[in-house]
Amino acid sequence: MTELVVEVNNLSRNFGKTDALDCVDFKASRGKVYGLVGANGAGKTTLIKHLLGLLRAKSGSVRIFGEDPVRNPEGVLKRIGYLSEDRDIPEWMSIDELMRYTSAYHSTWDQSYAAELLRTFSLDPAKKIKTLSRGMRAQVALISAVAHRPDLLILDEPSSGLDAVVRKDILNAVVRTISEEGRTVIFSSHLLEEVERLSDHVTMIHEGKITLDSSLELINNNHHCSSISFADLQNSPPILEGVVEISGEGRSFSVVHQGSIDAFQDAVRKIGGEILKSRHATLEEVFVSRVGRPDIAELGQVKENTK
Amino acid sequence: MRNPSQALAWSAFSLSWPALLTQIAGVVSVIFLIDLALDSGEDTLGLFKAADFVLLVGLVFIYSVTIHKSHSVARTRSSLGFPYRTEFSLPVSTQTLLLTPLLFFCVLTQIAVFVPGIIVNLFYFNTEISVISISFMIFQFTILTLMLSWWTENGIASVAGWLLVLTLYLNGLLMPEFGRVEDTWVFIAANPSDYFVALFFTAALLLVTYFGVKQQRSGETLIEFGKSVFNTTEQGAIRESLPLPITDCPTHSSIAAEFWKERQLHGGYSALFAGLIGTAITIAILAIINFTLPEEANPNIENAWFFPLAIYGSMCVGLTIYMYGVRYKNGAMNVSLHDRTTPLSTAWLALIRTGVSLCSSLLAGMVMVIAIWILGPFLISNFEIMQNHFLESVSIFSGLSILGMLFRVCILLVVFLTALLLLATFFTWSMLYSRPTAIVVAIVPAYIFLWAIVLMVIYGDGDAAAHSHAVSRVFANHLWILVLLIPVSLVIMMRHLLHNCVLTQTQMITLSGIGVVFVGLNFAWLFGANNYDLLARDIWIVQLSYLVMQGLLPLLAAVLALWTSNRIRHG
Numbered sequence: 001m002t003e004l005v006v007e008v009n010n011l012s013r014n015f016g017k018t019d020a021l022d023c024v025d026f027k028a029s030r031g032k033v034y035g036l037v038g039a040n041g042a043g044k045t046t047l048i049k050h051l052l053g054l055l056r057a058k059s060g061s062v063r064i065f066g067e068d069p070v071r072n073p074e075g076v077l078k079r080i081g082y083l084s085e086d087r088d089i090p091e092w093m094s095i096d097e098l099m100r101y102t103s104a105y106h107s108t109w110d111q112s113y114a115a116e117l118l119r120t121f122s123l124d125p126a127k128k129i130k131t132l133s134r135g136m137r138a139q140v141a142l143i144s145a146v147a148h149r150p151d152l153l154i155l156d157e158p159s160s161g162l163d164a165v166v167r168k169d170i171l172n173a174v175v176r177t178i179s180e181e182g183r184t185v186i187f188s189s190h191l192l193e194e195v196e197r198l199s200d201h202v203t204m205i206h207e208g209k210i211t212l213d214s215s216l217e218l219i220n221n222n223h224h225c226s227s228i229s230f231a232d233l234q235n236s237p238p239i240l241e242g243v244v245e246i247s248g249e250g251r252s253f254s255v256v257h258q259g260s261i262d263a264f265q266d267a268v269r270k271i272g273g274e275i276l277k278s279r280h281a282t283l284e285e286v287f288v289s290r291v292g293r294p295d296i297a298e299l300g301q302v303k304e305n306t307k
Numbered sequence: 308m309r310n311p312s313q314a315l316a317w318s319a320f321s322l323s324w325p326a327l328l329t330q331i332a333g334v335v336s337v338i339f340l341i342d343l344a345l346d347s348g349e350d351t352l353g354l355f356k357a358a359d360f361v362l363l364v365g366l367v368f369i370y371s372v373t374i375h376k377s378h379s380v381a382r383t384r385s386s387l388g389f390p391y392r393t394e395f396s397l398p399v400s401t402q403t404l405l406l407t408p409l410l411f412f413c414v415l416t417q418i419a420v421f422v423p424g425i426i427v428n429l430f431y432f433n434t435e436i437s438v439i440s441i442s443f444m445i446f447q448f449t450i451l452t453l454m455l456s457w458w459t460e461n462g463i464a465s466v467a468g469w470l471l472v473l474t475l476y477l478n479g480l481l482m483p484e485f486g487r488v489e490d491t492w493v494f495i496a497a498n499p500s501d502y503f504v505a506l507f508f509t510a511a512l513l514l515v516t517y518f519g520v521k522q523q524r525s526g527e528t529l530i531e532f533g534k535s536v537f538n539t540t541e542q543g544a545i546r547e548s549l550p551l552p553i554t555d556c557p558t559h560s561s562i563a564a565e566f567w568k569e570r571q572l573h574g575g576y577s578a579l580f581a582g583l584i585g586t587a588i589t590i591a592i593l594a595i596i597n598f599t600l601p602e603e604a605n606p607n608i609e610n611a612w613f614f615p616l617a618i619y620g621s622m623c624v625g626l627t628i629y630m631y632g633v634r635y636k637n638g639a640m641n642v643s644l645h646d647r648t649t650p651l652s653t654a655w656l657a658l659i660r661t662g663v664s665l666c667s668s669l670l671a672g673m674v675m676v677i678a679i680w681i682l683g684p685f686l687i688s689n690f691e692i693m694q695n696h697f698l699e700s701v702s703i704f705s706g707l708s709i710l711g712m713l714f715r716v717c718i719l720l721v722v723f724l725t726a727l728l729l730l731a732t733f734f735t736w737s738m739l740y741s742r743p744t745a746i747v748v749a750i751v752p753a754y755i756f757l758w759a760i761v762l763m764v765i766y767g768d769g770d771a772a773a774h775s776h777a778v779s780r781v782f783a784n785h786l787w788i789l790v791l792l793i794p795v796s797l798v799i800m801m802r803h804l805l806h807n808c809v810l811t812q813t814q815m816i817t818l819s820g821i822g823v824v825f826v827g828l829n830f831a832w833l834f835g836a837n838n839y840d841l842l843a844r845d846i847w848i849v850q851l852s853y854l855v856m857q858g859l860l861p862l863l864a865a866v867l868a869l870w871t872s873n874r875i876r877h878g
Contacts, residue, residue, distance in 0.1 A: 054647050055878040070877045071808040077650035088644040092543025092572070100556040104564030105650045 003030045004066075005152050005184045006051060011060035013046055013208075020046040022208040024060070028152075028186055028201075033179045035199030035216075036188035037283075039291055043208040044188040045085065048156055051186070052082060064152065078106060081150035085157045087141045089129060095140055096125035099147070106148035114147035117174075121166070138162050146174055153178050155187035159194055172198060196283040206291045216283075222258050223281040229253075230273040240267050245289030256281050256289040311399040315391070315407040323373040323415060330372075334365040334423035340760050342431060355490060358427055362420060369419040370449070373412065374456070388460035389520045401521045409453055409513075416449045417442060428492070440485060440494035447482055447505065454512050458519035470591050472512070477595070481505050542634075546576045561651050562659070569663040573629060578667040581622045582674025589615040589679055593687050612693060619675060623668040627731035630664040630868075631875055633738055647876050653809050657872040664731070665724050714828075721825060721861050728864040732871050739875075793859050800870040809873050822862025829858030 006028035013021040021043045028034050036044045049055040050062050053069030053076060062069060069076040089098060095118070103109035118125060121139040123132075129140060138160070146153060153175075159167045175185050175198050189195050195202060202219055204212040212219070223244070230238070230251045237246045242259040257264050265275055281289075341357045374390075394404055420441065428434060455468050475481045483501030485494040496502065546553065553571070557563040592614050632646045649656065683690040704712050737744035758781055766774035801819075804810050810818065 049878075052648055053877055054644070073876070074650050074652045077648055080648075080650075082644075082648050084644045084648075086644075090542065090568070090643075090645060092546070097556050100558050101564050101568060104556065104558045105561045 004028070005030055005064065006186070007061075007063040007066075008047070008050070009061050011047075011050060011057055011062060013050070013055065013058060019208045021050075024205075024208070024210055026203060026210065026213070028184050030184055031179055031182045032200040033175055033185040033198055034187070034201045034203060035195035036186065036203050036205065037192065037195055037287055038188075038205035042205040042291075044205055045156060046208075047205065048154055048186070048188060051154060052077070052080065079151040081145035081148065081153040083138075083141050083145040083153075083155045083158055085160065087134070087137045089137065089141050089144065091130035092128070094126055094128050095123055095132075098129060098140065098144055099125065102144045102148070106150075108150075109148045111147075113149070114143055117143045117147065135163055135166070139166065142171070142174065146178065149178070149181065149183070151183050153183065153185045153187075155185065157189060158187055159189060159191055167194070192282075192284045192287055202283065204287060204290055211290045212286070219283065219286060220280050223286045224257055224261055224264070224278050225281040225285050226255050226257065226261075226264065226278040227252065227276040228255055228268050228273045229276050230271075232272065238268075238271055238273065240264070240271070242267075244286070256285050311397065312403055312407045315394065315399075315404070316411050319373075319408055319411045323369075326369055326372040327415060327419060330365045330369040330419050331423045331426075333368075334361050335426055337361050337756075338423075338427050338431070340756075343760065343764060354431060358431075362424055362427075365423065366416060366420055366445070366448075370412075370416060370452070373415060374453075387456065387462060387465050389457045389523050392523075395524050401524055402517065404524075405457075405517055405520045409450060412453055413446055413449045416445050420445050424492070432492075434491045434493075435488075436492040437494045440496060441492065443502065443505075444482065444485070444494070447509065450509060451481065451512070454516040458512075458516040460523060466588060470595065474595055475508055480508050542572060545580045546571050549576050549579065551576060551579075562655055565649065565651055565656065565659050566663070569659050573626065573660075573667055574663050575667070575670065577626060578670035579674055581626055581667075582671040583678060585615070585618050585622050585671065585675045586678035586682065589618050589675070590682060590686050592618075593683075593693075612696060615675065615679065619672055622671055622675075623727055624730055624734065626668045626671060627664040627727050628734050628738075630660045630731055631735045631871060632660070633735050633875065642875055653873050653876055654814070654869060656876075657869050660872075661728065661868055665727060668727060718828060721828075725861045725864045728868055729860070732864075732867050735871060735875075793863055797859065797863055797866055800866050804866070804869055804873065807873055807877070809869055818865060819862065822859065822865070825861045826858030 004027055006026065008024055008026040011021055011024045011026075012019070024043070024047060026047065036047065038044045046055065050057055051064060051069065053062075053064075053073050056070050064076045065079060067076055090101075093101065099114055099118075103111070103114075117139075121136070121143070123136060123139060123143075129137060132140065138158075139162070142155075142158070145155070155175075158171055162171060175187070178185050179200075185198075187195075187198070196216065199216050201215050202212065203210060214222070228238075230253075233250055234253075237248070237253060240246075240255070240257070242257045242264055243255055244258055245256040247254050261278055268275055338354070338358050338361055341361070342354055389405070391404060391408060397404075421438075424436070424441075428436060451472060455465070455472060458468060459465050472481065479501065482505055483496035483498065485496055487494050554567070556567045596614075632642045634641065634643070680694070683693070687693075704715060707715065737748075762774060762777050762781065766777055801815060805812065805815060
């Protein structure tokens with residue numbers, strides 16, 4: 001049986017009248033990379049804050065390494081590396097001071113790994129953090145999050161502020177190294193291509209609810225995008241089992257569906273149609289079909305990224 | 308809206324009209340209630356004085372609320388500097404950008420005084436009003452305070468500006484000398500030409516403000532003291548600016564590292580800086596007072612010790628207010644995620660932060676006393692009068708044994724630290740939850756005021772003894788709320804701390820034990836020295852409970868600090 005690093009059961013949280021999280025169950029086991037996907041305000045950061053003990057579980061429970069992060073913040077946080085979305089690090093320190101300061105909290109701090117990453121990013125340890133660019137700050141924050149080789153690495157929008165080279169090569173390398181060492185990585189991102197590239201497991205959150213929680217392989221195998229056509233004119237989109245999203249009109253429709261492709265083919269035939277072509281759905285297609293209309297900003301990001 | 312001025316005025320108006328309506332309604336209703344209590348018609352003079360006071364409070368209310376709103380919307384880092392920063396990028400000239408809000412606030416304060424003033428006058432006094440004189444006073448008050456707040460972002464330059472304006476004011480160059488006709492709202496300027504002098508200086512200051520805002524618009528400052536050096540809102544700025552050695556962060560222990568971090572941010576550097584700034588302000592104020600007082604009034608300078616004490620008090624609050632790590636960032640109060648995710652127990656974090664803040668406050672006090680003691684004789688004439696007064700105050704310790712002295716110092720220290728801790732916690736909560744705090748802060752005096760009115764209405768017709776007794780009874784009965792509130796809140800917070808494993812049972816017992824020792828010390832001192840005046844009153848059980856409550860305050864402060872730290876960290 002795989003060891004559970006994160007165990008969230010039936011977690012709910014509301015801010016005023018808004019349900020930020022609604023009966024969320026989430027589990028993460030050792031050695032895997034988990035991608036958290038969702039629109040703005042879906043509840044990703046709220047879930048991450050609960051994992052870090054920054055929010056108390058008012059309903060449900062959160063266990064990290066079997067412990068409550070609120071009751072034992074020291075024990076839990078020592079084993080976690082965290083990169084916050086706004087790269088919140090003490091700007092008044094120099095890079096070297098931050099490295100020394102962070103190392104004091106982690107007996108597992110790997111000085112040579114930190115130095116290697118500093119060299120890779122071409123960062124001068126004597127420089128004050130407040131004098132660094134946004135991207136450089138992100139790099140410093142990333143080093144301080146990973147250099148103690150944490151058992152659990154939590155990255156909140158890690159790509160934000162990183163340039164394309166760093167994002168594609170270094171971040172990938174860091175995340176892969178961590179997971180290959182048998183450690184767990186949880187990261188949230190708007191960049192679905194990145195999630196697809198890095199994750200073993202994808203969790204989609206929409207309006208505080210988990211809408212999809214599965215391994216990437218299973219999602220790929222289980223979701224298809226098919227073009228179907230009918231001999232007769234259809235007044236309304238056909239009703240088919242397993243359809244997540246359907247678009248089109250008249251005789252041709254484009255369908256994102258889940259389940260076996262054979263079963264879907266039979267179902268289409270039964271109502272007088274045929275599948276013209278079919279392929280595995282991309283994560284973006286799955287996301288859009290499950291979440292509905294993505295907001296414009298995200299569409300922009302997704303398109304930019306997939307160019 | 309046809310032009311930028313209208314748009315700017317509309318934006319300012321949309322922020323301030325609720326406050327304006329509240330202020331007008333508040334002033335009129337409070338005066339109505341006071342009239343009710345004074346039994347209308349029989350004591351017009353008392354009502355008149357009360358109306359003066361209420362109008363002034365109303366003016367300060369509307370002014371501070373509207374200014375605060377414009378700053379919070381502008382998301383400026385501090386209350387210094389021109390608040391309409393988001394409008395800097397609008398296609399509008401700097402003079403429009405500056406003059407529109409300036410004029411708007413001047414009109415707003417005029418309305419805030421004249422509308423309720425005229426209503427009250429019509430109903431109760433029917434006296435003459437010097438529209439021009441009063442209007443001029445309000446105008447000067449508004450425009451000067453606005454210009455002084457807006458002309459620079461630099462703290463030191465701002466303080467210098469305030470001191471300069473204070474000097475001009477004390478010399479009658481910013482406000483004519485007004486004589487008031489008794490029991491009226493008629494003010495007569497002793498010399499009408501003073502209006503022109505005042506307007507001349509105000510125009511000069513307006514010019515300075517215009518250039519100040521123009522510079523701010525292009526990201527510069529009018530008077531360059533070295534922005535990074537004196538921008539104390541920036542973390543670590545003081546450490547960088549003082550020529551003191553910077554130690555390396557220890558890596559052997561997390562507690563040592565956290566202690567190092569706190570010392571860098573709020574330790575000796577901050578204490579030294581605050582102490583020196585406090586000294587400079589104190590000496591400047593004392594020098595101005597000394598300069599403006601007539602020669603024969605010089606002995607009064609001994610009472611000027613109030614200023615350094617007040618400055619030190621506000622400095623202490625400034626030094627301790629960051630102990631919970633709550634800072635103003637991007638227009639909102641927040642606690643850094645980095646601080647909240649520091650892998651150290653909440654108890655250790657609270658202990659280190661509180662310890663450093665409180666030690667810095669004491670250190671800043673020492674720096675201030677030493678610096679004023681050394682510099683005072685050179686910069687303030689008759690400084691020895693203040694020195695003697697101070698030595699007299701300290702002489703209460705002279706006749707005591709070493710043990711007695713230690714005991715008193717210990718008690719004083721505990722009282723000082725308890726007060727600082729409670730104040731810092733209160734300010735932290737009010738920063739995090741400004742609206743509920745404002746409501747509570749408004750409700751409490753309103754509640755007291757209503758009781759006073761009720762008692763005046765019931766007993767106001769002559770029976771002074773019955774009235775006084777009723778006041779005592781109401782006071783005593785309400786004291787019960789406080790008496791019960793402290794132990795009950797202690798129990799609730801302690802349970803919370805135990806449940807969240809912030810403290811272990813042994814630690815909790817130790818903390819409570821220390822708290823009980825303080826209760827004992829408090830009793831010993833109060834009864835031993837017969838220092839407790841409430842004991843002379845007649846409701847002994849309340850007094851006794853009150854004593855216990857007072858002794859429990861140090862424990863309450865410690866538990867509250869831990870509970871607040873835990874709440875801030877874990878939400």
